[in-house]
Amino acid sequence: ATHLGLDIEYAGFLSRCDSFGALEAGLAQTSLGARIRQDLPRRWSASGQFESSFVSDSNRRLASGASLEWQPFAGIEFVSGLAVDYLTYTKREPLYYTPEHDVSASLFGRGGLPVSSWLSFEAEASLGPGYASELALSGFGLSYAVSGGPLIAWRGLRVALFGSRMQSQRASTYTSHSFGA
8 A cells, every 4th residue: 555656847937936037037947756645553653755956047955755644534534634744945046045954844624525426525725834944044834725626527538627725824924825726
């Protein structure tokens, strides 16, 4: 009951940095990632991941994380757990957030609510403390994230709409909104 994954991706950098300055500069990235998930007894599982992104402005993004998850109810699509994440960049860049260290822990829950055989609503929420340092600024504070949207799965076709809001309070408040399909 071990699941392994390897990823390679070439894309614009906006999905990793939420910065219109990076979009205007036309930054791109090549990312290599690995992840592992181990199913444990009594509906528990553990996972870990590592990703290295090479940004077209000669910067490098390193991210890692681990989580412990529990599905408290058999047959109900709901998972809760604890996650720890770390992010750093090799160079400081004024166009986008490039922390020397960004460490966070969070409690989370995610699940799906089936509405019909082809329509469900997916949602996720997390809350936890974190620490970040960038240039001369550093801070400790809470972060939260909420996301969700409908998912249509019909005859092998899957279409999802989603929206999210993330906010962290470190040396200053950082808020991000995302929408997509």
